Amino acid sequence: MSGGTDRNLQDRQGASGTERQDGARDLRAFVRSRELELERRLAEWVRVPGILGDPEHSQDLLRSANWLAGEFREVGFPVAEVLPTGESHAVYAEWCQAPGAPTVLVYSHHDVRAVQPQNWALTAPFEPILREGRLYGRGSSDAKGQIMAHLEAVRAHLGTGTETSPDQAPGVNLKFLIEGEEEAGSPHLAKLLEDNPERFAADLVLFSDTLLWHAEHPAICVSLRGMLSAHLEVYGPERDVHSGAVSGNAPNPAFELGRLLGLMHDQDGRVAVPGFYDDVEPLPADLRNAFKDLPFSEEDWLARSETGAITGEKGYTVLERLWLRPAVEVTSIIAGDPLGISRAAVPAVASADLSFRTVPGQRLEKIAGQLQEWVAATIGDAYSFSLIPDLETAQEPYRTPDHPAVEALEKAMALGFNAERTGRMGNAGGGPGELLSRSLGAPVLFFGTGLLEDHWHDSDESASLDVLMNGAVTLACFWEELARKQGIGDDDDGHLRQ
Structure with missing residues (x-):
C-alpha cells in the first residue's frame, strides 16, 4: 500500500x-x-x-x-x-x-x-x-x-x-x-x-x-447490482410420453413451468416472491437526482437497446429500475425437443434458468430460501420440482x-x-x-x-x-x-x- x-x-x-x-x-x-x-x-x-x-x-x-x-x-x-x-x-x-x-x-x-x-x-x-x-x-x-x-x-x-x-x-x-x-x-x-x-x-x-x-x-x-442464478426443473410424467396416447390427461411440465414463471410478477411488475423486497434499502436520493440529469428519451433507449418496448416495476423510471431496483429475468427455457425433429411427446421435464439482480440490503442466501418456499407453495399437486441456486458464483451488490x-x-x-x-x-x-x-x-x-x-x-x-x-x-x-x-x-x- x-x-x-x-x-x-x-x-x-x-x-x-x-x-x-x-x-x-x-x-x-x-x-x-x-x-x-x-x-x-x-x-x-x-x-x-x-x-x-x-x-x-x-x-x-x-x-x-x-x-x-x-x-x-x-x-x-x-x-x-x-x-x-x-x-x-x-x-x-x-x-x-x-x-x-x-x-x-x-x-x-x-x-x-x-x-x-x-x-x-x-x-x-x-x-x-x-x-x-x-x-x-x-x-x-x-x-x-x-x-x-x-x-x-x-x-x-x-x-x-x-x-x-x-x-x-x-x-x-x-x-x-x-x-x-x-x-x-x-x-x-x-x-x-x-x-x-x-x-x-x-x-x-x-x-x-x-x-x-x-x-x-x-x-x-x-x-x-448483485446477481444470483438459479436453475428450476419441473417434473411431470415419469418419462416422455407420446402425446396422442395421453393428451388431455398427462401433467405437462411445460405448462406448469410457464404458469409459475407467469406468476413470478404481480400486476405492477413487482417480483411476487413473498419477502423479496423486505430488506431493500430506500433509493439513495443523490443517485435518483443524478440519474434525472442524464440525457434520456424512450425513443433513444428503445433504439439503442433494441428491446421493442418498456416494461417493469411501476412507480420507477427506466434508469431507476435498471440500476437501483432488484429484478428477475428468465434467460433460458427448455422442454420437449428444442432441436431436431419433434417426437410429438409430452415432456417429462421442463426447465428454466433464472437470473436475479439484487440491490443493497438484500442477501442472496435469503432470496434463495424465499424462492424455494414460493415454488413449493405455488406448484400444482400433479408436479414435483428441483430448484438449485448457484450460491458459489453469486455476487453481492x-x-x-x-x-x-x-x-x-x-x-x-x-x-x-x-x-x-x-x-x-x-x-x-x-x-x-x-x-x-x-x-x-x-x-x-x-x-x-x-x-x-x-x-x-x-x-x-x-x-x-x-x-x-x-x-x-x-x-x-x-x-x-x-x-x-x-x-x-x-x-x-x-x-x-x-
Whole structure:
C-alpha cells in the first residue's frame, strides 16, 4: 500500500485547469496517433477464441492469457505472469515504482462468452472486421477492448513525458488482475485473492468491465447490482410420453413451468416472491437526482437497446429500475425437443434458468430460501420440482463510497471525453466488485468503455474505436490526477478510509 504523508489531499504540483487541458491534448494526440495499431492489436487478440466453459477452447484460454501477458511486457511492465485458476488462467501484471503514490489494482477479464456463429451477420465471431469505426468480433467490447484501452493509457502516460512519470515509469503504482473465469461468475477469484493478499494489496480497485451511458455523454458508474442464478426443473410424467396416447390427461411440465414463471410478477411488475423486497434499502436520493440529469428519451433507449418496448416495476423510471431496483429475468427455457425433429411427446421435464439482480440490503442466501418456499407453495399437486441456486458464483451488490479518487476520475473522464461535465450512472449487471472490496479492504471505482449498442453476449458484438481511445485518454488522465496525490484516502492514522 502507498501510505504517503501529504494528507490534505491537495495536488502535489497544483496543476491548473489550463495545464490539465494541455496535458489532455498531448495525451489525446498520442493515443490518436496509435489508432491503427490499437485496431491491429485488438483484432489479433479477438482472433483467439478464449471461450469459457467449452473444453474445445481450454487451450485458447491459455493462449489468450499468454497473449495478454506478452502485451504487458511489451508496454514495459516488469512483472507479467499467467496464473492458473480453475479451468482457466488469469493474468497478473505489476509496475510499482512510485514510492508514496497510490497503488491501484485494475480488474477485468479476458474470457469470452460462447457464440452461435449462424446468428452473426457482419462477420464470423473470431474473424474481426472494421466497419464504420467499429471493430466487430466476440470479446471486442466485453472485455478485451477495455483492457486494450488500459494498455494504450499506460503507453500514453509514459510516452508524453509528463512530470508525474519522469523516470519512464508510471506516476502511480499499477497492478492488473485480468481473470479468465468472469463469464462463469468468477468461481475461483475469492481463493486467488485469499491466497495472495500481499500481491493484490492496493489502495484502490478500478473495475473495468462495465458500460458507459452514452458515447457523447460520459457518466461515472458508482453502483453495481448483485446477481444470483438459479436453475428450476419441473417434473411431470415419469418419462416422455407420446402425446396422442395421453393428451388431455398427462401433467405437462411445460405448462406448469410457464404458469409459475407467469406468476413470478404481480400486476405492477413487482417480483411476487413473498419477502423479496423486505430488506431493500430506500433509493439513495443523490443517485435518483443524478440519474434525472442524464440525457434520456424512450425513443433513444428503445433504439439503442433494441428491446421493442418498456416494461417493469411501476412507480420507477427506466434508469431507476435498471440500476437501483432488484429484478428477475428468465434467460433460458427448455422442454420437449428444442432441436431436431419433434417426437410429438409430452415432456417429462421442463426447465428454466433464472437470473436475479439484487440491490443493497438484500442477501442472496435469503432470496434463495424465499424462492424455494414460493415454488413449493405455488406448484400444482400433479408436479414435483428441483430448484438449485448457484450460491458459489453469486455476487453481492456494491456502491462506490465517497472517496477523493472519485473526483479525480470525474476530472479525468471530462478531459478524456472532452466534455464539460460528467454524470453518474449504475451498472445493471453483476460482477465481483463487493468481493474485491471486501477481500482487499479497498474501495472499488468503476470505469469501462462498453456501450449498450455493443451487443455484449449477443451476435455481432463490436467496440467503438473512438470510445476506446477516449477511454484510454481518460485513464491516462486519471493516472496523472492520482500521481499528483499522496496519501489519497488515508485517515489521520494512515489507514485507508472506506
